[in-house]
Amino acid sequence: DAGVIQSPRHEVTEMGQEVTLRCKPISGHNSLFWYRQTMMRGLELLIYFNNNVPIDDSGMPEDRFSAKMPNASFSTLKIQPSEPRDSAVYFCASSYQLAGGRETQYFGPGTRLLVL
Amino acid sequence: GESVGLHLPTLSVQEGDNSIINCAYSNSASDYFIWYKQESGKGPQFIIDIRSNMDKRQGQRVTVLLNKTVKHLSLQIAATQPGDSAVYFCAENSQTGTASKLTFGTGTRLQVTL
Numbered sequence: 496d497a498g499v500i501q502s503p504r505h506e507v508t509e510m511g512q513e514v515t516l517r518c519k520p521i522s523g524h525n526s527l528f529w530y531r532q533t534m535m536r537g538l539e540l541l542i543y544f545n546n547n548v549p550i551d552d553s554g555m556p557e558d559r560f561s562a563k564m565p566n567a568s569f570s571t572l573k574i575q576p577s578e579p580r581d582s583a584v585y586f587c588a589s590s591y592q593l594a595g596g597r598e599t600q601y602f603g604p605g606t607r608l609l610v611l
Numbered sequence: 612g613e614s615v616g617l618h619l620p621t622l623s624v625q626e627g628d629n630s631i632i633n634c635a636y637s638n639s640a641s642d643y644f645i646w647y648k649q650e651s652g653k654g655p656q657f658i659i660d661i662r663s664n665m666d667k668r669q670g671q672r673v674t675v676l677l678n679k680t681v682k683h684l685s686l687q688i689a690a691t692q693p694g695d696s697a698v699y700f701c702a703e704n705s706q707t708g709t710a711s712k713l714t715f716g717t718g719t720r721l722q723v724t725l
Binding site: 592 | 645647653654655656657660700711712713714715717718
């Protein structure tokens with residue numbers, strides 16, 4: 496299995512530009528998670544989907560952030576407009592969850608974002 | 612200006628010795644716990660998990676202990692190797708309807724000295 500795939504691996508952009516991060520979860524997994532990791536705040540859950548439906552987006556910082564999951568094999572996290580404080584490593588993770596289940600999440604390699 | 616980041620506790624261990632990494636969790640209703648290892652420049656990698664109906668689980672060179680009374684979790688690594696150097700996170704699972712999510716601790720940096 497290829498594991499969780501994220502692209503791009505690195506992104507450098509200027510303040511005000513739109514940034515789109517992409518994730519392909521592990522085939523067969525039905526839950527997808529977006530995290531942000533910074534030195535200041537550690538690993539934070541931004542949003543997660545179950546069966547392509549957003550379940551909890553309470554971690555999304557503000558309206559500049561949006562996430563979609565149009566199908567079971569693809570998700571995007573968009574920042575528009577980007578700001579320097581958005582600089583972080585963004586991870587996507589996926590898992591297969593049964594009802595009431597407690598299944599392990601598998602992480603992608605992350606996208607390192609730098610907003611100048 | 613000077614940035615202030617999370618102060619990761621650091622555990623320094625000599626190669627060959629055993630390592631014990633501790634974690635306190637907050638939600639007494641959490642029923643599933645996972646330890647992750649994160650190497651520099653990589654995503655967190657699953658190491659071992661434990662359900663709340665157990666107090667110990669062993670894997671290859673790793674053991675997780677769960678004390679629900681004091682909400683404490685530990686990861687023991689036997690015969691620590693240089694490749695074990697990484698940041699280790701504990702995570703607790705919580706349910707929202709039929710879906711679940713993990714809450715991560717701040718992490719502990721393990722440094723293995725030769």
